[in-house]
Amino acid sequence: MDLAAKLQAAGLRSTPKRLAIARLLFDGEDMHVAADAVARMAAQAGLRVSLATVYNTLNQFVAAGLLRRVNLDSERSYFDTNTASHQHIYVEDEQRLIDIPGGQIRVSGLPALPEGMEVRAVEVMVRVGAPKPTQG
Amino acid sequence: MDLAAKLQAAGLRSTPKRLAIARLLFDGEDMHVAADAVARMAAQAGLRVSLATVYNTLNQFVAAGLLRRVNLDSERSYFDTNTASHQHIYVEDEQRLIDIPGGQIRVSGLPALPEGMEVRAVEVMVRVGAPKPTQG
């Protein structure tokens, strides 16, 4: 997996900062991170990169299709290094996202779409947690 | 539909501000609004209500089960006056949400959950738009 080539194939210049951030993100493990976590990871790795560059880079990666943005809550954005079609389980108590491999979940019964529209994405978010005692 | 009774049944005092905001929201039509839109609607209706109260009230309505929070993007929160189990189509080009009645969509193939967890919600968001010419 040549990251420099991956960047260039996506239409992005292969700069040192981008390469370093890409190395943090695409280390083989699928991950779900927020921008501040990326900045922290970068700092820990001894990389001197400004917060603005972290945001710029993440947004460029999303635009280039290298990352996927996940709308988990309105607090902040999360970025998913797995860009293949797949879904998520969100463990609310632990604030942890778990991937559901693509193709495992089937969504049926979609209604007719408005005239001239096509489906761009079907997002499924399964929110789980310990049973609520107040409900029982 | 007695709104004052509805508030009290939800454990909220029936105050003039809450009643007025409830009247704006629960006018019969299901709607999806952001906090600033509610503030604007209130102002247009001649209601003098502070932004803090709009936020407080919306959050209380969510906690009381009168509203549902929808995570559409990370910019802001949207509130859905339809609290029944249902799903959404998001028309990206028009930034418009369309309800899919509950029970119409079926999601199958959910994986096993972590130990001691139960499903709290299954959110489905179908993003649609005009076919992208660059993809064609």
Place this chain on the structure above:
DNA sequence: CTGCAAACTATAATCTCTCTAAACAACGTC
């Protein structure tokens, strides 16, 4: 090399939302 466009940075600005502390109102009690 040289020049230009793109990238990077620090900082300011913006935007959504919450906190704070004080004024105010609902509601039960007498």
Place this chain on the structure above:
DNA sequence: GACGTTGTTTAGAGAGATTATAGTTTGCAG
């Protein structure tokens, strides 16, 4: 109907995430 308690409302400050700005630096074509 006044009183006290408690919950509401408010203006404004504050917090946190993200973007805009403007100047400097860097990559890369010629």
